[in-house]
Amino acid sequence: MIRAADAIILEADIAVARQERFKGKPIVRVSSAVAIKQPERLIATVEHKLSQGVMS
Numbered sequence: 334m335i336r337a338a339d340a341i342i343l344e345a346d347i348a349v350a351r352q353e354r355f356k357g358k359p360i361v362r363v364s365s366a367v368a369i370k371q372p373e374r375l376i377a378t379v380e381h382k383l384s385q386g387v388m389s
Contacts, residue, residue, distance in 0.1 A: 335354055335355065335358070339383060340359040340360070340361065340379050340382060340383055341355045341358045341359070341361070342360075342361050342375070342379060343361070343363070344363050344364070344365055344367075344368040345365070359386075361379050361382060363375055363378075
C-alpha cells in the first residue's frame with residue numbers, strides 16, 4: 334500500500350517507528366487535533382506538497 338501512495342499523512346501525537354519505509358514519498362506530519370479539527374487545512378497542505386514535489 335505504501336508503494337502506491339501519492340503522499341503519506343502521519344497523523345500522530347507520538348513518534349512513528351520505522352519512517353524509512355516512507356522514503357521517497359511526500360510526508361505531512363500533523364497532530365491528531367489538526368486532522369480532526371482542520372481537515373480542510375490538512376488536505377490543502379497535502380495538495381500543496383504534491384504540486385510542489387516537496388519532501389519532508
